[in-house]
Amino acid sequence: MTGTKALAEFVAEATEILDALGRDLLALDEVRGRDDADPERVNGLFRAAHSLKGLAGLFGQERIARLANGAEDLLDRLRLGRLRLDDAVLDSLVDALDTFQSLLAEASRGEETDGLSRRAEDMATRLARLGSPPRAAEEDPLERLELDPQVRAVFTEYEEHRLRENVRREVSLWRVRAAFDLSDFDQGLADLNARLKPLGEIISTLPSARPGGVNGIAFDLIFGAQVNGDALTSGLLGTPAELFQLPVRPVVGAMPVATAASPEGAPSPKARRGGGRKKAARAPPPSEETAPPAGEGAPSAPGVPPRMRAVPAVESAAPLASDAGGARPEAEPSLRSLTQTVRVDIGRLDGLINMVGELLLIKANLQRLAETTRQDGAIAVSKLFGQELARETRQLERKLEALQEGLLEARMVPVGQVFDKLARLVRRIARDAGKEIDFAISGGEVELDKLIVEELSDPLMHLIRNAIDHGAEPPEARLAAGKSRRAVVQLHAEQKGNHVVISVSDDGSGIDETGVRDVALARRLVTPAQAAEMSRRELLNLIFLPGFSTRDRVSELSGRGVGLDVVKNNLGNLSGIIDVWSERGRGTAFHLTLPVTLAIIRALVVGVSGRTYAVPLNSVLEILAVRPEDISTVERREVLDLRGQTLPFLRLARLFHLPERPVGRHFVVVVGLAQQRMGIAVDELHGQQDIVTKPLGGRLRSVRGISGATDLGNRRTVLVLDVAELLEEGIAQERRRA
Secondary structure (H helix, E strand, O other): OOHHHHHHHHHHHHHHHHHHHHHHHHHHHOOOOOOOOOHHHHHHHHHHHHHHHHHHHHOOOHHHHHHHHHHHHHHHHHHOOOOOOOHHHHHHHHHHHHHHHHHHHHHHHOOOOHHHHHHHHHHHHHHHHOOOOOOOOOOOHHHHEOOOHHHHOOOOHHHHHHHHHHHHOOOEEEEEEEEEEOOOHHHHHHHHHHHHHHHEEEEEEEEOOOOOOOOEEEEEEEEEEOOOHHHHHHHOOOOOOEEEEOOEOOOOOOOOOOOOOOOOOOOOOOOOOOOOOOOOOOOOOOOOOOOOOOOOOOOOOOOOOOOEEEOOOOOOOOOOHHHHHHOOOOOOOOOOOOOOOOOOOHHHHHHHHHHHHHHHHHHHHHHHHHHHHHHOHHHHOOHHHHHHHHHHHHHHHHHHHHHHHHHHHHHEEEOHHHHHHHHHHHHHHHHHHOOOEEEEEEOOOOEEEHHHHHHHHHHHHHHHHHHHHHHOOOHHHHHHOOOOOOEEEEEEEEEEOOEEEEEEEEOOOOOOHHHHHHHHHHOOOOOHHHHHHOOHHHHHHHHHOOOOOOHHHHHHOOOOOOOHHHHHHHHHHOOOEEEEEEEOOOEEEEEEEEEOOOOEEEEEEEEEOOEEEEEEHHHEEEEEEEOHHHOEEEOOEEEEEEOOEEEEEEEHHHHOOOOOOOOOOEEEEEEEEOOEEEEEEEOEEEEEEEEEOEOOOHHHHHOOOEEEEEEOOOOOEEEEEOHHHHHHHHHHHHHHHO
């Protein structure tokens, strides 16, 4: 394996591990500060950090391996109850995840900078210093559990901790015995686990002391039930399980509620279990030097599921050196994935391979027909030959359509991949800005082309940063305005036909369109005459103009405008469009409309002044035939009356400075994205065709209204229209006419 290939495999696998870590951290954020954090999820985080450490060590990535070792130690203390899941711990884990991402980005480029190396070392030190002070000695809850000492002797340290927690919380404990045939015991045990998990916590699985028969094997599962005995019995109907409740002696006097697992001074019998299972290494007890600062570990306010709660900064035990002064020296990292790898289900690949096999059969038949034509020219024109050729052509068309659909599906990924990364970003931005934010995500299961999802990450990051930095008011200002203390930022995705609409909204102070107009006039972006004729929506859209405002002025207007022209241009490159809604005192919402894919699309082929163009069919609403006298002029703008609605009218020949032909009627292609509609005048309609759009290079890349080029069936290259830019250009022309 070459070094480049090995590095690519490491980056792809490490990216998956970090994505899983990010998702689990978001889930833990909802329950931080409570004693009932999902132990299985915390244990999963521990295993993920362990896997990352091993993977990095295998590929010689020492910086990642050292930091992963620090994260693993921290998570080990957390899962063993020696550390409370509070804001300081969660902030540190999120910051560590960001550092992992930066290290992986450098590794993918073959770089290793001193600044990031120091940041990683500081991060590892910070993780090591986090800990809870030792608790006063108390009775070990396990001493109240009446359990065979031989069974207790084989428990791992983690299993003993989970037993203590269940006893301390007075959860009923059961021994679930089940015997299986040796031929399929693994499947039987997996089915039993699936039945038990919704009913409580499986603490340990042990081979039973009682045999399972001549050809069988039996297991004892120690189980903490969250339901009563009747519900547990009912849930296990149809399984070979037998239930035995484990008796627990009542506590003498009041039992103090603890936040850690095992008192440092309480002895407990230990023994290594055979069969390759090892007890987790016991971390050294925290000392006075590693104790957290005062106040660390205080319980946080309850979460607001399913939202992620973001809180102001909590002083950490060892702040990063790069955090000094309140700002990181490095630029804001991109949320784009470091790998273009897409995981594809093997069943889907099997279907694609089968279709390729069928295409090879059709190819063989076409070759046979071609050979027949070459040898016997007279036969080639016979009716039978023509029928056979038409049949093979239809088969080829159907199989190619199925292959195209399968390949497009293989490129699709849920937008939740980037949504989860944005949720981690929200926590840091809110902490830096001193805001209290509830971040609500919905529609993460909606799928988009992998390349679109990657290109979408940075525009969404910018919109969310603006919403938190400037849209959401500080807690005191919100309370004074009669709002809840915590601001709400929402990220929502929804599929509408061949497009996906993604909304970024906040319940902040909104945009003052009057202030927007004043800034645009002061910066000479519009003339007073233009501003006087603009609707409120047109005024709001001025925030997307390059150089609309400075940060100081925008802060007074709730912070919109900085870099939004870049967001708009990035979406334009994806054949998307952005629309804004805002109301003073109620908030702001940005709506992004994007095509599902840009790989292979259906297009309407049209002719204008002797030139041929392709219009993406997913933006075409309808086609009209209108006479020149049907075109009206309203306030010096050409419009059409479409069923009582005024429709802006754009002559494509004029836009591209082509000679206009006198015609008795116009074909009008009505296109639309989001709430914007427009009629585009063309001379001819040539039908529909599947096309593959290729980007333009050099000077042609900057031509407005053109997204790329494609080859038609006759090997002729034509330009593909960019509907989003045409809609924007039409609005710009209206402003220029005004």
